[in-house]
Amino acid sequence: MEEPVTGAADDEEPTHAVIATRGLTKRYRGGQLAVDGLDLTVPAGSVFGFLGPNGSGKTTTIRMLMGLIEPTSGTARVLGRPVPRAARAVLPQVGALIEGPALYGFLSGRDNLLRYDAADPTADPRTRPGRVAAALDRVGLTAAAGKKAKAYSLGMRQRLGLAAALLQPRRLLVLDEPTNGLDPQGMREIRALVRELASDGTTVFLSSHLLDEIEQVCTHVAVMTRGRLVTQGPVAELAAGARGRLVVTTPDPADAARVLKERGATDLVIAGDRVTAEPPDQDPAEVNAALVTAGVRVRGFGLERGSLEDAFVALTGEGFDVAG
């Protein structure tokens, strides 16, 4: 019954991967290819952002990882075990917040958690009140614990959902769009909470369609578009990869491009009086001097700061706020 953790197929698996998928694919019955050959590697201890516009396949992936739907093909491992096959063994170690928490509005926040905890057959009833109090404290809801959940703001509901996910110690938290629909204050609270949880060593996998959210809280990112993985890796590396495009503004763009090319700049683009390029590996001051020496009239010279957004646009060739 138990799947061996090691085996031929595991040899290539990075030992610290908390989530690893290989060729994971989901085609829905209607024919929609929602996830297409996904190879995802989520390192232990990371705050991993799963970034993509609406309809890019994030929720479908998460549902496969949580054993809620079967992949059409490919494999997925969570905490080293195959899902959905070993889902029952794995999922108790995973806290999940998917598509908003299911709460009873007529019950208080505390009573919701007590009910939640009671539904877990492994949870000792004698230690229940302590567990619930600790979870409420963790998400900052102690003062509001006696209020009915229907009187909670959306942000408070999300926090209560997180508290439910945190009743047991978890090695992995999976959060599907945890700040969706929240006001800026609610977003800040959830982000702070995610950072705090991660600092305790819990791996957090969160999906988002918000670039700046990923930049603010995540150590790693995978970028999805139309069911396909475009790239994945540390956020800093990705943003750095997009950094430092050279921008020269000049009435002599053709001459500028020639000089830049001679100096080793690549990927030159001329647009009106703007020449942009991947800068050569030398002091920008030298490049500027070379332009001036060659008689190029330089109005502006600089290196653009790269962002994850630049990386995304460069990788996908599209703006970010596109639907489906």
Ligand SMILES: Nc1ncnc2c1ncn2[C@@H]1O[C@H](COP(=O)(O)OP(=O)(O)OP(=O)(O)O)[C@@H](O)[C@H]1O
């Ligand atoms: N149950 C389903 N049956 C058929 N198609 C589906 C189903 N669920 C999702 N899809 C389609 O699969 C694609 C991926 O959807 P998915 O919900 O995984 O994307 P997403 O990135 O999570 O987007 P969102 O943020 O809008 O939820 C979309 O084109 C969607 O219309």
